[in-house]
Amino acid sequence: MDTSIIIAIANQKGGVAKTTTTASVAAALKRRGFRVLTIDLDPQGNLSDSLGAEMFKLPTTYELLKRVSLAPDVTQHLDACDIIPSNIMLAGIEQELLSETGKEYRLKETLRPISDRYDYILIDTPPSLGVLTINALTCADKVIIPTTAGIFAANGIQQLNNTILNIKKYCNQGLQPAGILLTKFNPRTMVGQEMKELTRHLGQHINTKVFHTFIRVSVAVEEAQANKLDLFSYRQDSTVAQDYNAFVQEYLEG
Numbered sequence: 001m002d003t004s005i006i007i008a009i010a011n012q013k014g015g016v017a018k019t020t021t022t023a024s025v026a027a028a029l030k031r032r033g034f035r036v037l038t039i040d041l042d043p044q045g046n047l048s049d050s051l052g053a054e055m056f057k058l059p060t061t062y063e064l065l066k067r068v069s070l071a072p073d074v075t076q077h078l079d080a081c082d083i084i085p086s087n088i089m090l091a092g093i094e095q096e097l098l099s100e101t102g103k104e105y106r107l108k109e110t111l112r113p114i115s116d117r118y119d120y121i122l123i124d125t126p127p128s129l130g131v132l133t134i135n136a137l138t139c140a141d142k143v144i145i146p147t148t149a150g151i152f153a154a155n156g157i158q159q160l161n162n163t164i165l166n167i168k169k170y171c172n173q174g175l176q177p178a179g180i181l182l183t184k185f186n187p188r189t190m191v192g193q194e195m196k197e198l199t200r201h202l203g204q205h206i207n208t209k210v211f212h213t214f215i216r217v218s219v220a221v222e223e224a225q226a227n228k229l230d231l232f233s234y235r236q237d238s239t240v241a242q243d244y245n246a247f248v249q250e251y252l253e254g
């Protein structure tokens with residue numbers, strides 16, 4: 001593979017497992033022998049923190065987007081995957097790039113020289129539809145939309161879908177929604193089952209597939225994050241690690 005496949009993980013709703021999905025999919029792909037880079041595009045820096053990256057070691061995504069001089073190797077090499085980290089410095093970027101022409105293309109430009117070193121580049125985005133998420137969607141080939149079950153989650157996805165359609169129209173014709181991934185799912189509740197149906201309908205409505213695999217709720221996620229390990233290094237036999245593994249299998253086959 002010469003150029004990488006770039007996947008944005010996006011949903012402007014907070015806490016729907018964007019970061020967990022980015023880290024787990026990255027680790028699962030690496031375990032299958034792929035060369036994987038993750039990019040932390042969230043000022044919260046949760047991805048960097050949860051995988052044990054050095055969050056304040058330059059360059060971070062802030063320097064990348066600001067085009068501050070870059071070292072030849074801009075990535076950190078972790079057990080789970082390679083990463084370009086972020087920290088709270090990134091919080092001001094919206095204002096800093098406000099009047100810049102072509103601000104949507106900054107990440108795409110910076111990734112060009114390194115993208116042939118990887119098979120997959122996964123971008124974790126913040127819970128908003130601002131310039132950071134726009135940058136991710138502008139350089140991505142695919143977007144995975146994690147969502148929890150719930151009526152508010154459904155509303156958010158319609159809004160995200162409008163953003164995706166606009167990006168396709170104005171910035172990135174090739175952008176393809178890969179699908180909606182139901183996360184933090186509790187199969188034991190009735191509400192859970194109903195919400196699964198609702199998510200299916202929503203997927204049909206916006207013409208986006210809903211992955212068959214869904215990710216069950218499990219304490220192993222927070223435990224792994226607290227130990228700064230990806231799910232597979234922490235507990236490969238946990239239900240949630242198995243779910244993410246099944247999801248990656250489904251993704252690769254689909």
Ligand SMILES: Nc1ncnc2c1ncn2[C@@H]1O[C@H](COP(=O)(O)OP(=O)(O)OP(=O)(O)O)[C@@H](O)[C@H]1O
Nearest residue numbers: 014015016017018019020127184216217218221222
């Ligand atoms: N399958 C799961 N089971 C249990 N807890 C989970 C699961 N997935 C994620 N969580 C927990 O839910 C919280 C939110 O997850 P995560 O940080 O991945 O979401 P996010 O969409 O990236 O949030 P934000 O919008 O703030 O960036 C975290 O505390 C995480 O540990």
Ligand SMILES: [Mg+2]
Nearest residue numbers: 018019042046
């Ligand atoms: Mg996050």
